[in-house]
Amino acid sequence: xxxxxxxxxxxxxxxxxxxxxxxxxxxxxxxxxxxxxxxxxxxxxxxxxxxxxxxxxxxxxxxxxxxxxxxxxxxxxxxxxxxxxxxxxxxxxxxxxxxxxxxxxxxxxxxxxxxxxxxxxxxxxxxxxxxxxxxxxxxxxxxxxxxxxxxxxxxxxxxxxxxxxxxxxxxxxxxxxxxxxxxxxxxxxxxxxxxxxxxxxxxxxxxxxxxxxxxxxxxxxxxxxxxxxxxxxxxxxxxxxxxxxxxxxxxxxxxxxxxxxxxxxxxxxxxxxxxxxxxxxxxxxxxxxxxxxxxxxxxxxxxxxxxxxxxxxxxxxxxxxxxxxxxxxxxxxxxxxxxxxxxxxxxxxxxxxxxxxxxxxxxxxxxxxxxxxxxxxxxxxxxxxxxxxxxxxxxxxx
Amino acid sequence: xxxxxxxxxxxxxxxxxxxxxxxxxxxxxxxxxxxxxxxxxxxxxxxxxxxxxxxxxxxxxxxxxxxxxxxxxxxxxxxxxxxxxxxxxxxxxxxxxxxxxxxxxxxxxxxxxxxxxxxxxxxxxxxxxxxxxxxxxxxxxxxxxxxxxxxxxxxxxxxxxxxxxxxxxxxxxxxxxxxxxxxxxxxxxxxxxxxxxxxxxxxxxxxxxxxxxxxxxxxxxxxxxxxxxxxxxxxxxxxxxxxxxxxxxxxxxxxxxxxxxxxxxxxxxxxxxxxxxxxxxxxxxxxxxxxxxxxxxxxxxxxxxxxxxxxxxxxxxxxxxxxxxxxxxxxxxxxxxxxxxxxxxxxxxxxxxxxxxxxxxxxxxxxxxxxxxxxxxxxxxxxxxxxxxxxxxxxxxx
Numbered sequence: 001x002x003x004x005x006x007x008x009x010x011x012x013x014x015x016x017x018x019x020x021x022x023x024x025x026x027x028x029x030x031x032x033x034x035x036x037x038x039x040x041x042x043x044x045x046x047x048x049x050x051x052x053x054x055x056x057x058x059x060x061x062x063x064x065x066x067x068x069x070x071x072x073x074x075x076x077x078x079x080x081x082x083x084x085x086x087x088x089x090x091x092x093x094x095x096x097x098x099x100x101x102x103x104x105x106x107x108x109x110x111x112x113x114x115x116x117x118x119x120x121x122x123x124x125x126x127x128x129x130x131x132x133x134x135x136x137x138x139x140x141x142x143x144x145x146x147x148x149x150x151x152x153x154x155x156x157x158x159x160x161x162x163x164x165x166x167x168x169x170x171x172x173x174x175x176x177x178x179x180x181x182x183x184x185x186x187x188x189x190x191x192x193x194x195x196x197x198x199x200x201x202x203x204x205x206x207x208x209x210x211x212x213x214x215x216x217x218x219x220x221x222x223x224x225x226x227x228x229x230x231x232x233x234x235x236x237x238x239x240x241x242x243x244x245x246x247x248x249x250x251x252x253x254x255x256x257x258x259x260x261x262x263x264x265x266x267x268x269x270x271x272x273x274x275x276x277x278x279x280x281x282x283x284x285x286x287x288x289x290x291x292x293x294x295x296x297x298x299x300x301x302x303x304x305x306x307x308x309x310x311x312x313x314x315x316x317x318x319x320x321x322x323x324x325x326x327x328x329x330x331x332x333x334x335x336x337x338x339x340x341x342x343x344x345x346x347x348x349x350x351x352x353x354x355x356x357x358x359x360x361x362x363x364x365x366x367x368x369x370x371x372x373x374x375x376x377x378x379x380x381x382x383x384x385x386x387x388x389x390x391x392x393x394x395x396x397x398x
Numbered sequence: 399x400x401x402x403x404x405x406x407x408x409x410x411x412x413x414x415x416x417x418x419x420x421x422x423x424x425x426x427x428x429x430x431x432x433x434x435x436x437x438x439x440x441x442x443x444x445x446x447x448x449x450x451x452x453x454x455x456x457x458x459x460x461x462x463x464x465x466x467x468x469x470x471x472x473x474x475x476x477x478x479x480x481x482x483x484x485x486x487x488x489x490x491x492x493x494x495x496x497x498x499x500x501x502x503x504x505x506x507x508x509x510x511x512x513x514x515x516x517x518x519x520x521x522x523x524x525x526x527x528x529x530x531x532x533x534x535x536x537x538x539x540x541x542x543x544x545x546x547x548x549x550x551x552x553x554x555x556x557x558x559x560x561x562x563x564x565x566x567x568x569x570x571x572x573x574x575x576x577x578x579x580x581x582x583x584x585x586x587x588x589x590x591x592x593x594x595x596x597x598x599x600x601x602x603x604x605x606x607x608x609x610x611x612x613x614x615x616x617x618x619x620x621x622x623x624x625x626x627x628x629x630x631x632x633x634x635x636x637x638x639x640x641x642x643x644x645x646x647x648x649x650x651x652x653x654x655x656x657x658x659x660x661x662x663x664x665x666x667x668x669x670x671x672x673x674x675x676x677x678x679x680x681x682x683x684x685x686x687x688x689x690x691x692x693x694x695x696x697x698x699x700x701x702x703x704x705x706x707x708x709x710x711x712x713x714x715x716x717x718x719x720x721x722x723x724x725x726x727x728x729x730x731x732x733x734x735x736x737x738x739x740x741x742x743x744x745x746x747x748x749x750x751x752x753x754x755x756x757x758x759x760x761x762x763x764x765x766x767x768x769x770x771x772x773x774x775x776x777x778x779x780x781x782x783x784x785x786x787x788x789x790x791x792x793x794x795x796x
Contacts, residue, residue: 321438
């Protein structure tokens with residue numbers, strides 16, 4: 001019997017936002033939740049203790065990376081991913097499909113799965129629903145993602161439909177090969193930027209016995225003008241009583257907008273990757289620590305943050321160690337960004353609880369100079385296809 | 399009035415080892431003490447909290463690096479090095495002399511000081527006793543080192559004597575420009591590998607009002623056959639009631655050998671640098687974590703270590719994140735190596751207190767396959783000069 005439970009404790013009266021609790025065999029998290037990305041079995045630069053100190057409650061691991069190195073069977077023999085990376089909270093693993101398209105040298109894609117060359121050593125590797133379920137079982141994650149076909153952007157309607165059909169077939173295969181135990185399986189809705197296809201994907205997938213549902217194929221290079229309206233169109237159609245997960249998103253503005261559309265779970269490399277590149281998210285907007293303006297600043301990165309970095313170090317210090325190429329710059333910036341994201345989620349949950357979510361969302365959108373998801377309307381399919389044709393040489397699923 | 403105090407609480411009956419306590423305006427440490435090297439205002443990869451968790455009590459900062467970037471006046475304006483790097487324990491700063499010879503493009507060396515080009519931007523910079531004292535005053539370290547001329551290896555007797563004379567002159571200049579306050583000034587004994595010159599340097603410097611004395615010019619590329627006997631010859635001549643500091647040394651075997659010769663203080667990049675290169679010091683000897691043999695090992699790095707790394711992570715995990723190029727590999731390996739060094743010092747202090755230091759020293763020497771400092775005898779000057787002539791193209795002061 002899976003120990004997985006999900007319960008909504010409150011729905012926002014003014015938006016689609018939901019307050020909830022996700023329970024797994026490795027403990028629970030309040031939703032909406034932001035998962036830190038631990039691609040290769042580590043959230044880059046963070047010890048598990050530091051993750052907890054930042055307020056991180058749930059971590060994402062990457063099936064693709066871990067199956068290539070160190071290998072999922074090795075991790076299984078060492079007691080599973082939780083023990084391997086010394087993280088005893090909940091873990092979600094993706095299916096590997098997204099990375100095959102974005103990182104690997106894809107050599108063949110057929111009805112049953114994909115064949116690709118490893119980006120590490122060039123080995124020829126097969127990944128399909130059966131293998132993805134096996135690898136995620138080896139890893140022992142609490143939430144397993146179905147193996148899907150990530151539709152690239154741009155893609156015309158016909159190609160998007162064909163890709164979606166593959167995702168639906170693989171959803172069935174994933175359900176067949178998934179064995180349960182302490183794990184739960186989520187389905188992934190595709191359909192690109194096309195409302196009719198998203199509707200079809202929701203109809204098809206939500207009838208199946210998944211424990212939760214993800215919106216896939218967004219944040220793959222498309223403009224907000226397409227992402228926001230298709231998200232707002234899709235998210236509310238997902239089952240009310242199951243967690244809704246928006247994969248690979250996003251900025252603070254994306255998070256409040258997506259929560260207002262009814263999303264419960266997020267993951268994104270943005271707080272961690274930007275940290276290593278010297279970019280901080282703060283209550284006053286983005287800060288680029290490498291700028292010379294910070295050289296003499298005795299201000300903290302964020303005056304409204306109580307994280308380890310902000311309570312101990314000045315911008316001048318962070319500027320210095322960043323410019324000096326010190327590892328500690330990555331560490332301290334990551335500590336802050338993860339804390340900021342966790343605080344953002346906690347503040348959203350408090351705002352929903354106190355019936356002031358719209359005002360909170362408005363404040364975040366203002367600070368980050370972003371527009372409200374409600375301001376966008378969905379273009380018709382012909383307009384989207386025309387838009388897609390104008391995108392040249394865009395990296396797909398990036 | 400400086401708050402600096404040093405007291406010896408016990409002398410080992412079987413060796414020159416001493417148990418003591420060093421007090422500064424920023425707290426005290428038990429001696430023998432190993433200082434972690436925080437070159438650019440950070441012990442690479444470690445937060446101050448992690449340093450404390452490893453048992454680190456005192457940190458070394460590099461005058462040369464910090465004067466070039468971010469600049470000592472900037473650090474002074476930001477409240478000094480302690481506040482800048484958020485380390486509230488004792489800090490010792492070196493004089494900058496060693497790095498000028500090892501890192502910078504030295505363009506001129508005269509009786510008053512040195513002129514060099516920065517290794518960062520090629521700027522022409524002057525460093526002399528006055529400037530070194532000023533920079534270290536800006537940094538606000540608790541222990542300030544006199545500006546010295548680090549004699550390279552190899553060097554013949556005449557060149558070593560000339561270099562030593564410069565060090566003695568600069569020792570007077572350093573004393574002249576040193577202002578006191580909460581800071582204390584240490585002198586540096588030079589004299590290369592020549593016993594008569596070391597004797598002369600001790601006679602000359604130990605008559606001056608320094609708060610402590612360092613043995614400089616060792617671990618600059620010379621073989622143990624020269625370093626050990628000249629250390630054993632020099633250390634016991636330093637004043638009994640003042641701290642004795644062996645600069646830039648060394649391996650675990652070096653530390654027990656030097657403590658047995660009467661040294662109280664150490665610094666070295668070895669635990670931190672080796673950690674980043676995948677080399678661990680353990681109670682069972684050195685471990686190279688990148689070796690394939692560790693890929694499936696569920697053992698900790700060191701079964702006898704209670705550090706964060708060893709109590710939570712397997713060798714298999716450390717091997718994986720090292721090979722994957724993850725920052726966390728540097729962090730976890732550094733955490734262990736610093737903990738190992740601090741435990742080594744704590745165990746030495748316990749052994750001295752319990753009158754079992756020689757046995758403890760013997761055990762460390764066995765584990766690390768090293769010889770006892772007592773097994774070495776000092777060659778005569780002619781032999782040393784001959785030895786030096788046979789060293790070709792050796793990097794000096796490396």
